Amino acid sequence: MSEERYIGAIDQGTTGTRFMVFDHDGQVVANAYQKHEQVYPEPGWVEHKPQEIWENTKEVIDAALAEAGxxxxxxxxxxxxxxxxxxxxxxxxxxxxxxxxxxxxDRRTTDRVEKLQEEGKEGWIREKTGLEPDAYFSATKAEWLLDNTDQIKLQRMRPDDVRERAEQGELMFG
Structure with missing residues (x-):
């Protein structure tokens, strides 16, 4: 194996994951890509399987490193x-x-965003976040997850209330 040094880049995109290896001159040394499934549980809803993305990320890193030797x-x-x-x-x-x-x-939280706007919270949201209220952004998605995650699935991990677990720092968000 060469003793040269390199830079890696993970590009985790909407339809797949790529890993590229660059030399210190910015030249591409290796490149690997793996598609992942888009899940459409209902009209206007779009999801990804996190474990699939994790596995694909490990695979493309291994493949690009092998290609680069x-x-x-x-x-x-x-x-x-x-x-x-x-x-x-x-x-x-x-x-x-x-x-x-x-x-x-995903647009599943559009109704929630519209309700916040009807309640006059648009200015408050803009002041706190610098963003316009829109289902594109993550806050209402996180709220939806805290309110709607299947309790039966969670019992395999821990049956406590999802919001309570989040408030106690037992759940992470990203």
Whole structure:
């Protein structure tokens, strides 16, 4: 194996995950890509399976490193790009997601956003976040997850109320 140093980049996108290896001149040394499934549980809803994305990410990293003929110890840094407003909540201790990720394209919280606007909260939201109220953003997606995650599924991890667990710092959001 070469003793040269490299930079890695994970591009976790809407339809798949890519890992690229660059030399210090910015030239691409290796590139691997893996598609993932889009899940449409209802019209206007879009989800991704977090475990599939995790497995694909590991696979593309391994494939690109193999293509480059280098080890992970030769990477000086790894940059990460992601889907921005795609929203996921997971158990802090186990690392297991409580639900599929809600993708940035998902519109299931449009009614909630409209209700917030009707309640005159538009200015407050803008002041606190710098954003316009829209189902695109993650806050109402996280709220939906806290209010609607299947309790039966959660009992395999821990049966406490989802909101209570979030307030206690037992759930992570990203």
């Amino acid at each position: 280098i080890g992970s110890d030769q990477l000086d840094a790894i940059g990460i790009t992601n889907q921005r407003e795609t929203t996921l909540i997971w158990d802090r201790e186990s690392g297991k997601p409580i639900h599929n990720a809600i993708v940035w394209q």
